[in-house]
Amino acid sequence: MLALRYRSAALALVASALTLCCIGASDWSSYRHDLDNSGSVAAKSSATPRLVRRWQYRADSTVTSTPTESNGIIYFGTWLGDVVAVSAADGHALWKAYLRANPDETYGQPRGVLGSVSIVDDTAYAASGGCEAAAYDAMTGRQKWRRSICDNGRHDDAYSSPVVADGLVLIGIDMLADSPTDRGREIALDARTGEKRWSIEPALYKGTGTGISATPAIDAKAGIAYLGTGNPTPMFAPPPGDDPGSDSILALDLRTGKTLWSYGPVRPHDAQDDDLFASPNRFNAGSRAKPTWAIGEGGKDGTYYAGSAVDGKQLWHTDLAQASTSAMIVGTAAVANESIYVPLYNGDSGSLTALRASDGAIMWQATTSGEYEAPVVRGSTVFTTEASGWLDAFQAGDGKTAGRWRLCGKAMGRGPSADDKGLLVAAGSCVTYFDVK
Numbered sequence: 360m361l362a363l364r365y366r367s368a369a370l371a372l373v374a375s376a377l378t379l380c381c382i383g384a385s386d387w388s389s390y391r392h393d394l395d396n397s398g399s400v401a402a403k404s405s406a407t408p409r410l411v412r413r414w415q416y417r418a419d420s421t422v423t424s425t426p427t428e429s430n431g432i433i434y435f436g437t438w439l440g441d442v443v444a445v446s447a448a449d450g451h452a453l454w455k456a457y458l459r460a461n462p463d464e465t466y467g468q469p470r471g472v473l474g475s476v477s478i479v480d481d482t483a484y485a486a487s488g489g490c491e492a493a494a495y496d497a498m499t500g501r502q503k504w505r506r507s508i509c510d511n512g513r514h515d516d517a518y519s520s521p522v523v524a525d526g527l528v529l530i531g532i533d534m535l536a537d538s539p540t541d542r543g544r545e546i547a548l549d550a551r552t553g554e555k556r557w558s559i560e561p562a563l564y565k566g567t568g569t570g571i572s573a574t575p576a577i578d579a580k581a582g583i584a585y586l587g588t589g590n591p592t593p594m595f596a597p598p599p600g601d602d603p604g605s606d607s608i609l610a611l612d613l614r615t616g617k618t619l620w621s622y623g624p625v626r627p628h629d630a631q632d633d634d635l636f637a638s639p640n641r642f643n644a645g646s647r648a649k650p651t652w653a654i655g656e657g658g659k660d661g662t663y664y665a666g667s668a669v670d671g672k673q674l675w676h677t678d679l680a681q682a683s684t685s686a687m688i689v690g691t692a693a694v695a696n697e698s699i700y701v702p703l704y705n706g707d708s709g710s711l712t713a714l715r716a717s718d719g720a721i722m723w724q725a726t727t728s729g730e731y732e733a734p735v736v737r738g739s740t741v742f743t744t745e746a747s748g749w750l751d752a753f754q755a756g757d758g759k760t761a762g763r764w765r766l767c768g769k770a771m772g773r774g775p776s777a778d779d780k781g782l783l784v785a786a787g788s789c790v791t792y793f794d795v796k
Contacts, residue, residue, distance in 0.1 A: 387776040387783075388429045390475040390520035391691055391733065394577035395641040398693035402779045402795075404738035407761050408752055409796040413781065414450030415767065416790045418443065421468060423772030425520075425733070426783040426790055429478040429497060433783065435790055436472020442485045442493075444500060447778075450792060454500030459489030461511045465536045474520035474574070475773060477528075479550070486517040486530045494528075494553060504553035508546060514538035516570075519638075520773070524577040525613055526550050529584060531571030537594035537632065543570030545586060547616060557616035561588045561604040568592030569605040573638040574691075576654065578668065582613040585654045585668070587635030588623075594632050601627065606634050608656055608664065610671060620671035625658055631684070633660040637733070638691040640699065644674055644716050653716075655699060657688030663701050665719060675719035679703050679712055690733035690774055693741065696755055698722060700741050702730035711743050711751075713758060723758030727751060733774030735782070737795065742782060744770035750784060767791065 391398045424435035431447045440460035444453045460471035470488030477484045478497050486492040490509040495502055509515035509532045519531035528548040534541055546558045562569035568591040575586040591597035591605045607623030626633040637657045644665060645651030653674055655665040661680020666673050679701060680686035686705040693700045699714040709729040713722040727745055734743035740761055741753045748769050752761035768787015775784045781794040 386429045387778060388427055388478040389522055390425050390427070390477070390574050390773065391638065392776065394522070394524060394579055395694070396574065396576045396638050396691060397640065397695065398691060398733055398774070399695035399736035400777050400779070402738040402777065404740045404795065406754060408740055410762070410764055410782065410793040411796060413792040413794050416445050416450045418788045418790070420471070421788050422785040422790055423473050424475045424785060425773040425776050426785055427476050427478060427776065428778055428783065432497065433790070433792070434476035434478060434483055435785060436474065436476060436485055438468045438471045438473065440469065440471030440487055440489060442472055442476060442483065442495065444483070447792065456493070456495055456500050456502065458485055458487040458493055459491050461488040461490070461516065461535070463511070463535060470516060470535070473518050477521045477523050479523040482550070484521045484523055484528050484550070486519070486521050488516050488518065490515055490517060492517070492521065492528065492530055492548060492553070494550070506548060506553040508532065510541070513541040515541055518572045520574045522574050522577060523550055524579050524584070525582065527556060527613065529575050531573060531586065533570030533572045533589065534568060534592060537568065537590070537592045539567045539592035542567055543589055545571050545575070545611065545616070559611065559616040559618070561607065561609055562591070562602070563604040564591070564600065564602045566591050566598045566602065568597070572636050573656070576639045576641040577613065578641060583619065584611045584613050585609070585639045585641060586611070587637070587639055587656045589634035589636065590629040590632055595630055597628060597630055605629060606658070608635065608639060608654060608666060608671065622664070622666045622671035622673065625662070625664060626660055633658060636689055640692055640694050641668060642694045642699065642716055655692070657692055657701055659687040659689065661686045661688060661703065663688065663692065663699065663714060663719065677714055677719040677721065679710070689731050693734045693736045695736040698755070700734050700736060702732065702734055702743060704729045704731045704746065707747070709745070711741065711753060725753055725758045725760070731771050735775045735777050737777040737782065742775055742777070744774060744784070744786070746771055748786060750775070
């Protein structure tokens with residue numbers, strides 16, 4: 360029997376109260392900080408920030424979650440299937456809950472809670488590659504509900520991070536290793552009860568695939584969710600014919616799941632795994648006086664695409680791969696300062712590029728080793744990771760190097776997060792909190 364493991368509620372509440380006195384007021388409560396998936400926070404920062412390690416937590420398996428933070432507590436998941444909550448003040452464990460893991464070790468380990476934990480209204484929401492989702496009391500770890508969301512027997516996988524909006528929890532379902540056994544879908548659960556409210560399969564063809572690894576961006580006021588989709592399967596030999604819905608950006612009615620518009624496929628009949636793996640950004644491509652809301656997303660083809668949030672019509676696209684057939688955008692871009700900061704991964708090589716939000720023009724580009732993860736903008740500094748295990752800092756305005764630090768393991772997950780005091784980085788099996796001076 361799967362058991363919920365957590366420390367006593369009394370101890371957790373006392374520890375949480377202690378952390379509140381010692382940590383900044385800002386939160387990073389979902390995968391990319393907010394419903395726009397901006398990946399940015401306002402904070403004071405020097406031109407050359409100094410990082411001082413406050414604490415480091417070592418988990419029992421790999422951590423690829425972007426750590427999230429709310430009310431002085433840090434949350435993340437592990438590949439063995441645990442949801443973990445630790446004190447933001449000193450990193451000591453507050454509670455832990457087991458959410459199952461898919462035993463398939465195609466990627467070297469069982470696939471547990473690979474994505475981030477989302478915290479809304481004192482509730483922590485998580486999804487597992489073991490095809491389960493759950494809601495927990497954010498302070499104590501007490502389980503509120505738990506639901507089956509997919510089928511490991513059909514190679515289903517939950518790699519995306521849940522996002523909560525308008526009383527719904529949205530979760531994407533993908534196919535493990537692009538196995539041609541099922542069809543990708545986005546599901547919406549009732550945030551209070553976990554009951555399924557709707558489910559949509561973006562694939563508008565008879566074949567399989569079009570998995571969803573992305574976490575939607577949400578326009579809460581308009582009631583619209585935006586998400587990217589994957590390639591048809593088998594990965595390198597999809598069935599002949601058109602495959603609408605794959606490799607596309609979609610706009611969905613948040614209440615019903617109905618597709619409002621679709622942009623793509625950006626790679627029709629994709630036989631190269633060039634899907635939209637990263638998550639979309641919602642940003643202003645116009646001016647403050649006259650906003651033009653856009654949806655942008657980077658693809659594994661190395662191109663960042665931007666379209667109108669109203670109807671999906673293309674505004675611009677910028678190719679960052681420079682004719683390379685292997686360079687990919689895997690990590691979700693960050694948006695701040697009227698710019699979009701896009702990572703590029705090509706094994707041992709890569710880059711971080713700043714694009715102008717209005718037209719996609721390249722403002723600056725910094726060469727690094729491969730960047731698999733999403734960058735984070737903290738004030739006037741962009742922090743990004745190299746897959747080999749380094750943390751880099753660049754000045755957001757001109758791309759000048761601002762620092763480089765060794766991490767405790769490889770950085771092949773979702774990327775750092777930040778608050779007004781510091782930076783949180785998951786690498787290998789450890790989570791580290793750095794105070795930024």
